[in-house]
Amino acid sequence: MDAELFPRSRTEIAPGAVHVPDWLDMERQRRLLAACRDWARPPAGLRTVRTPGGGTMTARQVCLGHHWYPYGYAPTVVDGDGAPVKPFPAWLDTLARRAVADAAGTAPVKGPGPATAPGAAADPTPDPRVPANLHDLAPYDIALINFYDGDARMGMHRDSDEKSDAPVVSLSLGDTCVFRFGNPRSRARPYTDVELRSGDLFVFGGPSRQAYHGVPRVYAGTAPPALGLAGRLNITLRVSGFGGG
Numbered sequence: 001m002d003a004e005l006f007p008r009s010r011t012e013i014a015p016g017a018v019h020v021p022d023w024l025d026m027e028r029q030r031r032l033l034a035a036c037r038d039w040a041r042p043p044a045g046l047r048t049v050r051t052p053g054g055g056t057m058t059a060r061q062v063c064l065g066h067h068w069y070p071y072g073y074a075p076t077v078v079d080g081d082g083a084p085v086k087p088f089p090a091w092l093d094t095l096a097r098r099a100v101a102d103a104a105g106t107a108p109v110k111g112p113g114p115a116t117a118p119g120a121a122a123d124p125t126p127d128p129r130v131p132a133n134l135h136d137l138a139p140y141d142i143a144l145i146n147f148y149d150g151d152a153r154m155g156m157h158r159d160s161d162e163k164s165d166a167p168v169v170s171l172s173l174g175d176t177c178v179f180r181f182g183n184p185r186s187r188a189r190p191y192t193d194v195e196l197r198s199g200d201l202f203v204f205g206g207p208s209r210q211a212y213h214g215v216p217r218v219y220a221g222t223a224p225p226a227l228g229l230a231g232r233l234n235i236t237l238r239v240s241g242f243g244g245g
Contacts (some may be wrong), residue, residue: 010105013181013192016167016206018103023201024171026226033173036145036233039064043083046147050079058152059215059234064088064143066240072161073142073240088141096140096169096237103167103203137166140237148177148232150220156180156187156212164241167205172196174223175232182212198224 008021024032040046040062049057051070065088066073077083142162146154159168179202182191191212196202204211215234223229 010103013194013202014183014204014208014211016208017181017204017211018202019194019196020099020103020201020203021197022199023099023102024173024199026199026224029173029199029224029227032171032235033227033229033233036062036173036235039086039145040147043081044077044086045081047077047080057154059146059148059154060152061147062086062145064092064145065141066242068142068144068161073242088143092143092237093140097137099169099171099201099237100167100203100205103201138164138239138241140166140169141240142238144236144238146234146236148175148215148218148234150175150218150231152215152218152232154215156182156191156214158184158210158212159236159238160210162238162240162242164239165205165209166239166241167203167209169237170202170204171235171237172200172202173198173233173235174227174229176219176222177215177232177234178217180214180216181208182214184208184210184212187212197222198227198229 010021011019013019044062044067046060046062049061049070051057061068063077064086067075067077067085069079075085077085148154176195176197179194179196180191181194181204182189184207194202204213218232220231223231
């Protein structure tokens with residue numbers, strides 16, 4: 001909505017878990033969507049994820065940097081066409097660091113900034129708006145991109161297959177969803193339901209890095225018409241901690 005009775009603002013949902021509404025403006029959303037469409041093409045493109053028990057996830061997925069499958073990582077699409085995973089571009093690492101800084105409230109200017117715009121050349125110099133301790137963080141090197149149609153859901157789970165405790169960065173494009181953010185102990189309550197809209201940022205790290213979370217509902221047809229997307233894309237950026245590149 002362009003105008004709301006209660007405008008949305010940056011909110012700490014739990015210790016280390018922060019929602020930043022409207023972090024990506026429409027132009028950056030379009031650029032990120034165009035990149036996602038390129039990544040979704042085969043080889044190593046969008047696939048249906050099958051669980052060891054024989055079930056399937058209703059959200060379809062494509063990976064960058066390292067290929068995730070239940071429950072681990074591989075250099076190739078071991079549960080799909082077997083192709084090498086697509087590379088993780090440097091500008092996504094810059095985008096992730098900027099997101100962490102903004103979520104933490106340590107950057108003076110909201111938004112990803114020109115050097116982190118999808119499709120732009122990586123800036124070889126450190127971004128002065130990003131705190132020095134984030135420059136020392138190991139590079140973000142994993143992207144999991146999930147596509148939800150109106151019937152797709154994601155059960156409560158933890159992002160626990162990485163060896164790093166760096167914050168997870170989550171970006172939303174398209175349809176609005178209910179994002180259920182829980183606790184590190186179990187899938188049960190307490191949890192908080194957060195409405196994530198196109199362009200929103202959600203970052204979780206520190207004591208919330210291993211919190212259970214999921215998507216119980218997607219509101220079909222709520223994507224901004226100017227974006228040109230039917231459905232929801234969720235881009236999560238992570239540090240693997242695997243070492244050795």
